[in-house]
Amino acid sequence: QRRPAAGLIVHSDRGSQYASREHQQLLARHGLRASMSGKGNCWDNAVMERFFLNLKMERVWQRDYANHAEAAADICDYIVGFYNSRRLHSSLGYLPPNVYERHMAERAPI
Known part of the structure; x- marks a missing residue:
């Protein structure tokens, strides 16, 4: 987007x-x-490996999707509506990714 x-x-x-x-x-x-x-x-890509594990544990394994379209819409809702906007991440100082990104964008470049 x-x-x-x-x-x-x-x-x-x-x-x-x-x-x-x-x-x-x-x-x-x-x-x-x-x-x-x-x-x-x-461990080469531990952050993303953890993301996929969280996605599966917190969403996918909790649902019984009727079809691919339903799964895609639900996973998108999880990522956009929860994971990026509300879920706290210890690696980001216990901020959601959207908030962390906004804070980093406000900082002066190195």
Whole structure:
């Protein structure tokens, strides 16, 4: 939705859907760079690995989706309506990501 500038790093786990040619081509078309943890090493990308675990534990495993569209809408609602705007993150000083991002944008550049 934000239409980020080319070069934005897109973090994901090593799922086959993210390693697929189609996904890599989608990123390339938009000038985005992929970031994945090393094979068998979740610590390379620990923050995103934790995000996906939280998503599954806090939302996906709590639901029984009727179809893909319902799952996509619910997951989007979780990310936009809860995870980014209300869920507190210890790695961000116990702020939600949107608040942390706003605070960082107000700071003078290094």
